[in-house]
Amino acid sequence: MNWNRRSLAKAITLLESTRVDHRIKADALLTEILPSTGHSFRLGISGVPGVGKSTFIETLGLHLIAQGHRVAVLAIDPSSTVSGGSILGDKTRMEMLSVNEQAFIRPSPSSGNLGGVASHTREAMLLCEAAGYDVVIVETVGVGQSEVAVAAMTDMFVLMQLPNAGDDLQAIKKGVMELADLVVINKADLDSAAAARAEAQITSSLRIYSYRVQSKIPHWTPQVMQMSALKNFGVDEFWQRVSEFKRLEVGNSRFLGRRQSQSQSWMWERIHDGLKAQFQNHRKVRSQLPAIEQAVLSGQLAASTAARQLLTLALQTDST
């Protein structure tokens, strides 16, 4: 298939559609292009609003294009799944990158639950690979579940932090630090003393998780580095570290294993989401659920008994 940015954008819109005929076409397209996928490096980037993700991704993207790469940027915006609003969809972001012919930028799918949004982004990633993008960046904002989703679809997960002491504790609390293969302290030029303190603190925090991460990737331990994307300081070093990570990962053959296990988890996650949706849309379940749930809350029915009653209902033919 011959892709340009316009046909790629249209194909992604097709697979985000909820219409049944679109979904059938999208599945056929995915199956067709699947042999041409997988040849990119998939880089996940997360950080709270204001950490400077857009500036960093624009600088990095232009840097990579200058080296001959083609760069796709996708986003998962958890706020869009709740409110329809968008933290990441702002069209004025990454102005220079977005007009570059070697870049493709796509905002977050704007509807569905987080699992559905993440699934659409994974599918979009495959289309970008088939269209010849060899670096795919998936970005999200720092709100826990969306970071887990991005880490579960990328080869390397980077957490961006501000140079102040509170942030690393925030990340530890949410269990995100243990997902990070690399932590970048951005805007380090604003307060170099604070940046150095943050680097020391985060390095010490990462040590807590090092057993787990070591068992995942024997030759790479999570690292911390300082950067100022706005001043273009540290972006070169960032890509050197990514390349080193990639060399070690591919070298010990864990690269394919990680991707296979990601695909498998993705399949089961979609199955479980689908089963829940089928259950909650089942006519008999829908009609009886409120009363049964109320009986559980008021202590008239044991929760396990209620579950068995509802599961029995769900097995009956749904004559909606």
Next chain:
Amino acid sequence: MNWNRRSLAKAITLLESTRVDHRIKADALLTEILPSTGHSFRLGISGVPGVGKSTFIETLGLHLIAQGHRVAVLAIDPSSTVSGGSILGDKTRMEMLSVNEQAFIRPSPSSGNLGGVASHTREAMLLCEAAGYDVVIVETVGVGQSEVAVAAMTDMFVLMQLPNAGDDLQAIKKGVMELADLVVINKADLDSAAAARAEAQITSSLRIYSYRVQSKIPHWTPQVMQMSALKNFGVDEFWQRVSEFKRLEVGNSRFLGRRQSQSQSWMWERIHDGLKAQFQNHRKVRSQLPAIEQAVLSGQLAASTAARQLLTLALQTDST
């Protein structure tokens, strides 16, 4: 219903049975006794093997019985769900408590997945309450998922630690520390300097999670204390802290709210487990799953497409 220890034990065996007619009887029994449940304090206790759980629970149990309480001890042994073996089922444990007429001790259900075992333990807890036990202790060993299950069925979750520096990091890593309402450093008499260090370290670790826990229980922040159950040192103080926790919880009306939300989660957990089991037992799914999963692993089929194919199969009538 009139309960003695023998009829209680038989009723618990009934609800652990997998026979359909037993399950129907068990559900009827649960519904019948439900109005008499909920009047106990539900205390979760976890810690690695060797931390001294049995000695502590025996000492605490006898202490409480001397004050006029009736004490039930249930266990969730995650090893039994894997191997049929049992870390917690040892019959020589708690010899003095087990022969006391005011105590009831029941080892872990020995089959099923963790969700099923936890569900049986919750049901057994309800039976114990109906039988008049006003303190129900649910114990487990420190292996992550079983601790989450115990914290999700009790009013207060206590983590037992040994007085050495490595343990608290282990607990942080597994995300268990944030479940703890109270951390007890047992065997503190063996090395009082190490116990003091552990107390300081754990206190500092707990501070990391204090935002989250504070929002759950506004007036209680997780605490750390030293103890030597074998020397009967600290057991009095332990129960004072539990009573203070209980006073604050009931005082701010979060007690009932926590239990209602536990029941609701329990119901949905059983529903989701049941949906997965129905799916995997579906004849057409069973016959096609291996080939479809293989196609996903070898990169011939997108995971989301595979999920949709299997979900469509599962909707067809299962003519097994």
